[in-house]
Amino acid sequence: MLNEKILLIDDSPEILENLSEYLSSLGYDVTTASDGTSGIHLIEKQFYDIILTDMKMQGADGMEVLRYVKEHSVESICIILTGYGTIRNAVEAIKNGAFDYLTKPVKLDEISITLDRALEYRNLKRENTNLRNQLKKKYQFKNIIGESPAMQSVFETIEKVADTDSTVLILGESGTGKELIARALHYNSYRKDGPFVPVNCAAIPSELLESELFGHEKGAFTNAIRTRIGRFELANGGTLFLDEIGDMNPNLQAKLLRVLQERQFERIGGVKPIKVDIRIISATHQDLKKAVLEKKFREDLYYRLNVIPIQIPPLRERKSDIPLLVHHFINLYSRSRKKKITGITDEAMKGLMDYQWPGNVRELENMIERLIILSNRERIDLTDFPERIFPSLSHESDHPIEIPEEGLSLESALNEYEKQLILKALNKSGWVKNKAAQLLHMNRTTLIEKIKRQNLQRTPS
Numbered sequence: 001m002l003n004e005k006i007l008l009i010d011d012s013p014e015i016l017e018n019l020s021e022y023l024s025s026l027g028y029d030v031t032t033a034s035d036g037t038s039g040i041h042l043i044e045k046q047f048y049d050i051i052l053t054d055m056k057m058q059g060a061d062g063m064e065v066l067r068y069v070k071e072h073s074v075e076s077i078c079i080i081l082t083g084y085g086t087i088r089n090a091v092e093a094i095k096n097g098a099f100d101y102l103t104k105p106v107k108l109d110e111i112s113i114t115l116d117r118a119l120e121y122r123n124l125k126r127e128n129t130n131l132r133n134q135l136k137k138k139y140q141f142k143n144i145i146g147e148s149p150a151m152q153s154v155f156e157t158i159e160k161v162a163d164t165d166s167t168v169l170i171l172g173e174s175g176t177g178k179e180l181i182a183r184a185l186h187y188n189s190y191r192k193d194g195p196f197v198p199v200n201c202a203a204i205p206s207e208l209l210e211s212e213l214f215g216h217e218k219g220a221f222t223n224a225i226r227t228r229i230g231r232f233e234l235a236n237g238g239t240l241f242l243d244e245i246g247d248m249n250p251n252l253q254a255k256l257l258r259v260l261q262e263r264q265f266e267r268i269g270g271v272k273p274i275k276v277d278i279r280i281i282s283a284t285h286q287d288l289k290k291a292v293l294e295k296k297f298r299e300d301l302y303y304r305l306n307v308i309p310i311q312i313p314p315l316r317e318r319k320s321d322i323p324l325l326v327h328h329f330i331n332l333y334s335r336s337r338k339k340k341i342t343g344i345t346d347e348a349m350k351g352l353m354d355y356q357w358p359g360n361v362r363e364l365e366n367m368i369e370r371l372i373i374l375s376n377r378e379r380i381d382l383t384d385f386p387e388r389i390f391p392s393l394s395h396e397s398d399h400p401i402e403i404p405e406e407g408l409s410l411e412s413a414l415n416e417y418e419k420q421l422i423l424k425a426l427n428k429s430g431w432v433k434n435k436a437a438q439l440l441h442m443n444r445t446t447l448i449e450k451i452k453r454q455n456l457q458r459t460p461s
């Protein structure tokens with residue numbers, strides 16, 4: 001069953017006997033000690049999951065046992081047993097790190113519930129520590145892949161600024177790894193045990209964003225039924241990641257600037273100034289400098305955020321990173337998907353190097369993950385890839401383009417090619433024009449115009 005080890009310390013032989021019998025019947029592995037000093041000796045020699053100790057004892061009392069546990073056996077949970085006369089001491093013990101206290105005479109079901117809670121709490125804490133350690137590992141710099149000179153210079157900067165409080169602005173197209181770098185900065189800083197709190201300024205409707213950031217007091221507006229803590233407060237002691245900052249509306253830009261200048265804020269509807277200790281990292285795929293020139297983004301806020309700029313180049317401008325990334329993702333996903341895919345053919349790799357990767361590393365990662373799931377080969381091959389990567393494999397191109405003796409009209413040839421591509425996109429997306437437009441990286445109205453002009457119609461299949 002449980003087999004968790006409990007040490008029971010009490011100077012009453014009767015309590016020791018009754019409780020140890022009961023706890024053993026619950027499946028615990030129980031050891032007893034009849035005073036604090038011998039209890040401490042036992043803790044010295046062996047680890048106990050839970051230490052249940054009386055408060056008032058001759059020699060070392062419950063407080064002393066607790067102190068010893070907190071210093072020498074931090075993973076153990078200490079629960080205090082106390083008579084009515086010493087409840088105040090028990091409260092003091094909780095302040096000093098006891099998990100809970102039970103008053104004598106102890107009710108058996110009460111003790112069983114408290115022990116369950118204690119173990120649940122301990123397990124959650126362990127799980128949390130494990131998850132945190134996994135996160136720290138995942139966001140080690142060595143897991144950010146890249147050898148191109150452009151990425152080398154990114155690494156140089158992040159290694160220099162990670163363990164500082166500098167405000168960082170990360171710029172780059174969608175899917176280039178902005179969030180990855182923001183997290184790596186956090187998990188490689190002295191704040192790594194504090195929270196990393198992301199806010200996507202583009203995903204949250206602007207009327208809600210202010211309360212999301214700063215929180216609100218109960219009754220601050222119609223739907224504010226209770227006080228809510230905002231992300232600024234949640235990030236205390238850690239890092240606040242303002243993602244897609246370029247999408248923040250001007251009104252909120254002004255408020256954010258004030259908070260950054262004054263280093264304090266109030267919840268909406270509140271008057272009490274709140275101070276937090278946070279590091280700010282922001283990111284955007286937009287050209288913020290241009291947005292400043294166009295008066296869409298406040299210049300003063302831009303300078304506040306842009307203390308250390310990190311520009312991540314699009315993947316097409318650092319193609320030498322593609323092979324490394326491909327191998328990295330093949331390893332990652334063949335392990336997690338339990339597949340025996342070990343590599344990729346040279347032709348396939350060459351094809352990947354020729355592709356433009358509009359969705360950057362994310363597109364590459366998603367594609368490899370999908371291939372790993374679908375493919376049963378040992379090495380990924382050309383034919384595993386979707387047509388958009390290797391258009392030369394599609395049927396039309398089985399007949400290479402040739403210019404006939406009499407020549408051809410470039411315009412009508414391009415027209416024909418356009419027609420074919422649009423038809424393909426429409427068929428691929430089941431004639432859902434929004435989707436087809438996305439496939440062709442154009443907006444829906446342009447696509448509709450072209451469909452009209454080319455007089456394209458859906459043919460029954």
Ligand SMILES: Nc1ncnc2c1ncn2[C@@H]1O[C@H](COP(=O)(O)OP(=O)(O)OP(=O)(O)O)[C@@H](O)[C@H]1O
Pocket residue numbers: 143144145146172173174175176177178179180181285361362365
């Ligand atoms: N250099 C890299 N090495 C390894 N993985 C990377 C790298 N760059 C990006 N990735 C991976 O690509 C995916 C997209 O990265 P991320 O979410 O950080 O991009 P982003 O710039 O924030 O994109 P968006 O603007 O769309 O939010 C993630 O799964 C990330 O782990």
Ligand SMILES: [Mg+2]
Pocket residue numbers: 178179243
């Ligand atoms: Mg992102």
